Amino acid sequence: MGARPTAVQIVITGTVTCIGKAVFAAGLTGLLDAVYWKPVQAGIQEGADSETVALLAGLSADRVLPEAWRLTEPLSPHRAAELDGVEIDAEALTLPPTDRPLIVEGAGGLMVPLNRHTLYIDVFARWNAPIVLCARTALGTINHTLLSIEALRARSIPLLGVVFIGDRVVDTQKTIAQMGKVRVLGRLPFLRSLTPGTLSASMQELFRATDFIGVDK
Template identity: 50%
Template structure:
């Protein structure tokens, strides 16, 4: 059974694509606990188009494409962290932005992950700047006792960056997804099969 969180080193790096790849390859339900930026389209729709068959509804759906704490304020909504409870059973949950994005003004996503006590897959770019962002994210997760299943890279191959992060951060390199054009269920499924081992996400 797969039951994990996909988080990232930043926003817009491909967490949704990575989440869709894992969920589709293993036929695991997907869950985005907080969706911000409804006008830009929902991540649930994107993962459905990429082959994910089971999708749990978000606990909060927020209008503005902002950090959840601010998007909720703009909508006049108070986020209750105790109401954000992962569904039972197999699950691929996707965070918003990076690990230290605020859920509320008193709680960060890394704090929420620690409450859930679920292992995390950290999605990271391969490009310049990724070493710093990745190691900071690893430290933030470990400081809160969040178990890290491994790091999944997204982008063009950069063997030294990937090896350096895995060695210094003492994390398992799970694999790498290249940029895909076209990006669809078939191309993503093949790229995931070529770059990853499903069993690494189950251990």
Template identity: 55%
Template sequence: MSKTIIVTGTDTDIGKTVFAAGLAAALGARYWKPVQSGLLDGTDADRVEALGVPRTHILPEACRLATPCSPHLAAEIDGIAIDPDTLALPTNGGALVVEGAGGVLVPVTRTLLFADVFARWNQPVVLVARTGLGTINHSLLSIEALRARGVPILGVAFVGEPVEDSEAIVATLGKVRRLGRLPRLDPLNAETLAAAFKDSFDLEIFR
């Protein structure tokens, strides 16, 4: 199987989908969001397409949940049973960027966390972290949770305005690679994201 990279985050709404879109577009990789919660305002697949990933490179979700909340609860509200076996990684078709939902310890079911799924996959994970207040604690806790399960960590990618001390101490204390920082973009579109991603990250690290 060609290289797979898992994109997870320290929390929800921190820029994880934007980073995943930028990475998939830059690598010419396929994008997969195995579990999507909340369909009313569009899906993350729709967003990454708008941000430069061709629809032909976007794989269908394994589980689509209408209710916008944690997958375990959304599935119960929607009357759907999430079968962990349906979350097996695609095994062919080239490079793949997989985006989790929310943070590392978000429950997929009442007995299974996303970190547990990542451990089953055993593929390198990029932890996306915002640069704002609280990021040190959230990042280090997420790193510990991944390491406790033996999940390989490629590094941490920051999103937001530069905060040098926070970014440096997360990398130092977490003993992880500091991959770079994606600034908040205005406007945010396929062109501005592609340019910012090229300037912010060394793509060879992800290949």
């Protein structure tokens, strides 16, 4: 018998922190009927992103994989780990095999340190899984997004495309697409009422599963 085919693996990262990346990750996990994993969670006292994603995507426990590292303080992972008296072993972070598509959520942006030697982007380069880059539509996003695109391409990391989060800003979105020579996968607006139902409906309306995994869902 041959080896079992590997399920689709997609890494979600952002241009900056606190832009709604976890909400989009929840939406995409639901849209693709996937499994969710956040390897490193810093700030567990404020609630873990895995809990938010499980609630918003309506996931059973077996579709939310446990974090490799759970850190107390809501800081950069390298510093949060130091305060907890540990050091993140970045080399030990490997993509887990799954039967369903796997959605992996990073912490903050690409250049977030995991320890004093390794950035998250270094781990992404080793994984070589397609990246979905979440970008806000507010002022400053052109610079942040183009820098992130350049960093990914400098390391030959596959970039699936950009997802915008926030209000529609036509010129900003167009400028990033043109100057970054990147595919725009869609835009998730801020939802006045954020519930599993409203998120699922928005994802179904605004995104196509085929743009992420190449098959109809």
